[in-house]
Amino acid sequence: DAKTTQPTSMDCAEGRAANLPCNHSTISGNEYVYWYRQIHSQGPQYIIHGLKNNETNEMASLIITEDRKSSTLILPHATLRDTAVYYCIVRVAAAGNKLTFGGGTRVLVKP
Amino acid sequence: EAGVAQSPRYKIIEKRQSVAFWCNPISGHATLYWYQQILGQGPKLLIQFQNNGVVDDSQLPKDRFSAERLKGVDSTLKIQPAKLEDSAVYLCASSLDRVNYGYTFGSGTRLTVV
Numbered sequence: 001d002a003k004t005t006q007p008t009s010m011d012c013a014e015g016r017a018a019n020l021p022c023n024h025s026t027i028s029g030n031e032y033v034y035w036y037r038q039i040h041s042q043g044p045q046y047i048i049h050g051l052k053n054n055e056t057n058e059m060a061s062l063i064i065t066e067d068r069k070s071s072t073l074i075l076p077h078a079t080l081r082d083t084a085v086y087y088c089i090v091r092v093a094a095a096g097n098k099l100t101f102g103g104g105t106r107v108l109v110k111p
Numbered sequence: 112e113a114g115v116a117q118s119p120r121y122k123i124i125e126k127r128q129s130v131a132f133w134c135n136p137i138s139g140h141a142t143l144y145w146y147q148q149i150l151g152q153g154p155k156l157l158i159q160f161q162n163n164g165v166v167d168d169s170q171l172p173k174d175r176f177s178a179e180r181l182k183g184v185d186s187t188l189k190i191q192p193a194k195l196e197d198s199a200v201y202l203c204a205s206s207l208d209r210v211n212y213g214y215t216f217g218s219g220t221r222l223t224v225v
Binding site: 036046049087100 | 144153155
């Protein structure tokens with residue numbers, strides 16, 4: 001699976017949009033971009049994933065550049081409960097294929 | 112649907128003792144994973160089961176760690192004997208055997224070896 005590069009930490013203001021970048025310059029054509037987050041003392045939680053097109057669900061939006069070498073996770077209206085470590089992972093979406101986690105971005109939402 | 116259940120939630124043992132963790136995945140999920148998460152790091156995969164067979168245990172320290180998945184449902188992870196560096200959170204996750212289906216993680220067991 002391709003490696004990803006994320007900032008170690010970032011702060012954002014409550015009620016504002018949080019934009020979390022991820023670089024995956026060596027991504028292969030059959031690899032998807034996945035985002036998970038881990039709130040303190042909990043297991044990681046799936047947020048969203050995509051291949052080429054931008055994706056949106058009730059939690060977030062995922063913007064993937066045209067060359068697929070980077071992506072941005074957008075939390076449209078950050079709340080204090082969004083404080084967590086966010087992991088960007090690229091992997092082949094084959095059944096049973098494992099997730100490989102990096103260090104993630106520690107996001108602190110401030111009032 | 113019920114989530115992935117893990118027990119115990121916390122465990123403190125002395126080095127060289129043994130310990131076991133239990134995981135009950137979401138009903139119908141064929142794939143089960145055990146991850147180790149050391150403080151400040153991302154989770155690291157230890158072992159992956161497909162039903163009751165091992166798919167990947169390349170990162171499992173087999174001299175002290177063992178895992179089994181009875182009847183393709185519940186799973187146990189054992190450490191014997193424990194070392195100080197085994198202090199970590201042990202996470203269990205399960206997934207349907209389908210393309211594009213995400214993982215569901217349990218809350219983990221926090222192990223402290225003293």
